[in-house]
Amino acid sequence: MINHLEINDTQWSKLAYTLYATNPEYLCNALMAFESLQRLESKAARVLMYPSTMSPLSITPEGNLLQLAKNEYNVQLVPVKIQKKNKIYCKLSLSSSVH
Secondary structure (H helix, E strand, C coil), X not given: CCCCCCHHHCCHHHCEEEEECCCHHHHHHHHHHHHXXXXXXXXXXXXXXXXXXXXXXXXXXXXXXXXXXXXXXCEEEEEEEEEEECCEEEEEEECCCCC
């Protein structure tokens, strides 16, 4: 059975597309997804979690992509610290600063 909720009833402020990019390749993929969301006029927020070792202020390909995400696609940038144990990704913790 089809749910007949009106699109206008959606509380967009409670929804977000959240992507996690652990390296430059995944960052590039995330930007392509955010570009599509922008082009399709998605109303949900956009959030990108990325390693705190990358900086949107750095003059690097990664920094440029992070700035593009923020400025062109209205993405909230959330740096995270990736913790490793025996070279295996095991846990993710949010960094104290949000850009």
